[in-house]
Amino acid sequence: MPQVEAKESKVLISVIIPVYNVRTFLPELFENLKGQNLTHTEVLFIDDGSADGSSEELDRLAKGTDFIVIHQENSGVAAARNHALDIAHGEYLCFIDPDDRISINYLQVLKQVAHDNHPDLIITDWRKVVNGVQQPLYLAPIDFPQFPTTQLVLTEILSSGRIIGSLWAKLFSAKLFQDNRFPIQRTSSDYASVLSAICKAHHICYAPGIFYAYTADRATSLQNNQKPQDIRDSAQVHEKTAQLIRKEYPALANLLRIDLLNSAQQACIHICRSRAIKSDERKALFRHYRKPIMHDLIYLMKRSGSLKYKMIMLCIAVGYYPTYFMLHISAAKQR
Incomplete structure (x- = not known):
């Protein structure tokens, strides 16, 4: 060493x-x-x-x-x-x-x-x-x-x-x-x-x-240039961490549901923003990670949270194109 x-x-x-x-x-x-x-x-x-x-x-x-x-x-x-x-x-x-x-x-x-x-x-x-x-x-x-x-x-x-x-x-x-x-x-x-x-x-x-x-906005950062494997790696990390927390802090088990939904949200956002994912791969990958959000959309809309957070989740549940345009309009307003 x-x-x-x-x-x-x-x-x-x-x-x-x-x-x-x-x-x-x-x-x-x-x-x-x-x-x-x-x-x-x-x-x-x-x-x-x-x-x-x-x-x-x-x-x-x-x-x-x-x-x-x-x-x-x-x-x-x-x-x-x-x-x-x-x-x-x-x-x-x-x-x-x-x-x-x-x-x-x-x-x-x-x-x-x-x-x-x-x-x-x-x-x-x-x-x-x-x-x-x-x-x-x-x-x-x-x-x-x-x-x-x-x-x-x-x-x-x-x-x-x-x-x-x-x-x-x-x-x-x-x-x-x-x-x-x-x-x-x-x-x-x-x-x-x-x-x-x-x-x-x-x-x-x-x-x-x-x-x-x-x-938070460096265009060349990895966060804005993720590949499909990067998306999968991030999601798997949250799943692995959930197993650890369930074992060490079982009282937090209910929060892990939100964390895994947020992980799916981030996957969908990165798919829309990434310059490293081919256009023909985007929608299929997006559909995969939007599934848990679609499944739990009513739960997400009922729980406390900001309007912006709920709008992002709602756009993801609706589909790729609404999410893509919402993110790009939001980015344009920040410039």
Whole structure:
């Protein structure tokens, strides 16, 4: 197993950043990181065989810093993150996507909360960034508790979307990723591992006053270019996770029905948005994933939820073309 010499006497946080063909985002990301308090912190960039000049840009920007840049052959984001897990020295792990940003003092606050409370997991607030405009925060408005239970965190992931089952906007104890690697697939490779880690977390803290900014509209992102296998992989991850939660937290079983319906919704949305699915495959794939939504449409319309959410579900139940046009009209209005 390859090892990298630690720069600090004790590394409290390892920041893990997979990089693939995001050259234009790297200068701003480096400035964002340089503005953080990086004592007892190592920053690991894993370049996954970029072909757009990101590799050279990483090496250039990292000169004169303590940032660690590792280059590997293109193997996918899951393999890049697994590589980072193998060489990270931190007691805690912080994951950042290269097109996203963290707020001022993000790492400093995480270190302070970790030092004071010794949690297994820290949750932070987050917001979307659309067309460069920051959207409202998700947790601050609801006065989220400082010490949430594992069941509450899982409930938010499965039902409200105020916490996302992704790596970002969280700080994990490294022990939560022992024997918990990312499956080698292009989409949703983090979801099952994140939910597994959360299920093992006994002491959780919420760190208010900081946030993770998620870039939600990058046209070249994988989310907007999914292939049929990517759609299937994402759906299977949610099914696998449902089995885990039923076993560990049986009281949440009813919420899994909604999560699986939301997974079907996301599959249909990605089918409509993807530029990587052939036109003759779209409608057949769409019909497959719309089935559970059609079956449970009355239930979805009766339960509490936003009008926008219900309209999306209704469009999906009606068919491919209404969903396709609704999504494209909505995207045009945001431009």
